[in-house]
Amino acid sequence: MKVGRLTIVDALGSRDGHRMVACACECGARIEIRRSSVVSGHTMSCGCLKRDALIERQTIDNLSRDPRYFVLQNAVGRCFDTENPGYANYGGRGITVCDRWRFGEDGRTGAECFCDDMGERPSSGHSLDRKDNDGPYSPANCRWATRTEQQRNTRSNAIFFYSGADRCLAEISDLCGINYKTLVTRIRRGWSPSRAFSHPANR
Ligand SMILES: [Zn+2]
Incomplete structure (x- = not known):
């Protein structure tokens, strides 16, 4: 009899009033377990199923944190x-x-x-x-x-609060998608930061 990854390979008699069986797991492990637990489908592996699911979830978590x-x-x-x-x-x-x-x-x-x-x-x-x-x-x-050092040096050192944090214009440029030089020009011309970082650039 096979349930999930487990195959019942041996009947072991009773223990504490429960019928026990030996099961071979697909992963190669062998476990002794209450027969009812296997037959009911409550237990479907030696524990490797949960372990594998956990690893899979961690892999996805790690990737989303990348x-x-x-x-x-x-x-x-x-x-x-x-x-x-x-x-x-x-x-x-x-x-x-x-x-x-x-x-x-x-x-x-x-x-x-x-x-x-x-x-x-x-x-x-x-x-x-x-x-x-x-x-x-x-x-x-x-x-x-x-960015090359040279580019960095020509960039303004001004820091603005944007999208939840204090950022330099180079960073803001990456986030808002407006060319860095355009941002510098706008700020120099006295635009408000919120307008400078949101107004679409001309092409
Ligand atoms: Zn297993």
């Missing part, structure tokens, strides 16, 4: 969420995320495909860069890129 996952989420938001502050400069001008990264492929989720294709992010200073600025987020058009 910073790369949020990088992808942000890109999808900029391209497809019309409420996203960066939408005008991404989705609004035809930038998309490829189907493989958005919906997944071959039984793997979009996030898994994205992580496979892009590899490890070299550092938190690396952002997802599109080689062709008018092209999509896709394996062929994306790379991890860091």
Whole structure:
């Protein structure tokens, strides 16, 4: 008799008034257990079923905590969420995320495909860069890129509160999708930060 991963291989008689059986589990383990527990379907493995489910859940948790996952989420938001502050400069001008990264492929989720294709992010200073600025987020058009020191030096040191935290303009530029230089120009011209970070850029 087989229930779940367990196969009853031996009757062991009674223990404390319960009929006991020996079961072989698919994982190779052998356990002794109350017969009623197996027959009722209450127990379906030696414990490996729960363990495997836990590992699977942890894997999913770990992936959703992977910073790369949020990088992808942000890109999808900029391209497809019309409420996203960066939408005008991404989705609004035809930038998309490829189907493989958005919906997944071959039984793997979009996030898994994205992580496979892009590899490890070299550092938190690396952002997802599109080689062709008018092209999509896709394996062929994306790379991890860091801002050069020179770029950093020309950037304003001003800090603004944006999207829940104090951030420099370079960071805000990444989040809102408005070109960094455009942001600097706007702030210098006396725009309010909220307008500078939300008003769609001209093209
Ligand atoms: Zn087992």
